[in-house]
Amino acid sequence: MPRAPKYKQIIQFIKEKIANGEWPIGTKIPSQRSLAKHFAVNRSTVITALEELIADGLIEGRMGKGTIVINNTWTLLAKHSTPDWDKYVAAGFQQPSRKSVQEINQSESNSTLIQLSKGELSNELFPLDIMKEMMEKVAHNMDAFGYEEPKGYLPLREALSSYLQTVGIHASPSSILIVSGALQALQLIAMGLL
Structure with missing residues (x-):
């Protein structure tokens, strides 16, 4: 899988810091110069990333104060990336239903069977x-x-x-x-x- 462009890597880095609570609302993010050094890129690449985050409403440049986190809403953080839910399900504690469980769930609408799992009376009773x-x-x-x-x-x-x-x-x-x-x-x- 090809690596994302550097500016997108910077965007993802900042979004992760905001999403996991390391950079709460009001936090001053590192300067353009330090981000450029950290990612080994030109400052113009950092500026491109910051402009996109500003357009998304996550950060804001304030005169004399630097760039500040102004929003940590999940919908904004996930705006440009769709979660891989299969990955989360596979990694989670609750594993996907087995085939036998899926068959049981499908048979719940079968009126010829008595559904003991629901604790309901048979229609005749x-x-x-x-x-x-x-x-x-x-x-x-x-x-x-x-x-x-x-x-x-x-x-x-x-x-x-x-x-x-x-x-x-x-x-x-x-x-x-x-x-x-x-x-x-x-x-x-x-x-x-x-």
């Missing part, structure tokens, strides 16, 4: 008629569609509180939070613990 009846009753008691109290539907929390007392757990309706699913509950518990 799901009490559809009872759920329809319950939804109709709830719909008659709703004030505003989809906008309940932040903790969830109060009659449901009261019913849960009553049920929990029968098994020896004393939880008031105000201490019960209705969630949209087990994953949301686990996330809230984990966030609370952390």
Whole structure:
């Protein structure tokens, strides 16, 4: 692979220093003369690189203060280079899915299979008629569609509180939070613990 032109090497060097936090916003970058010496190039090559970085909005020349870093936004740093995501995936801790896992993921939409991984009931076991009846009753008691109290539907929390007392757990309706699913509950518990 051919080496990039010197001015692009200088641009990449400065972008890396900014991106990894060595040169935060407000940092004065090395002078044109020291960059030219470091890269063994003419000052005009350094000026070309600096002009491109100024045009990108990463640095700014200030009278009497030199050239200062003014932005460290990732989108600007990555403007002229597309990341090689395959390289990052291969080097990462989480390796790409194996063929068997990919086949399992593809079979999730197959309606002839029972998806045990999702923890869902089979269509034959799901009490559809009872759920329809319950939804109709709830719909008659709703004030505003989809906008309940932040903790969830109060009659449901009261019913849960009553049920929990029968098994020896004393939880008031105000201490019960209705969630949209087990994953949301686990996330809230984990966030609370952390």
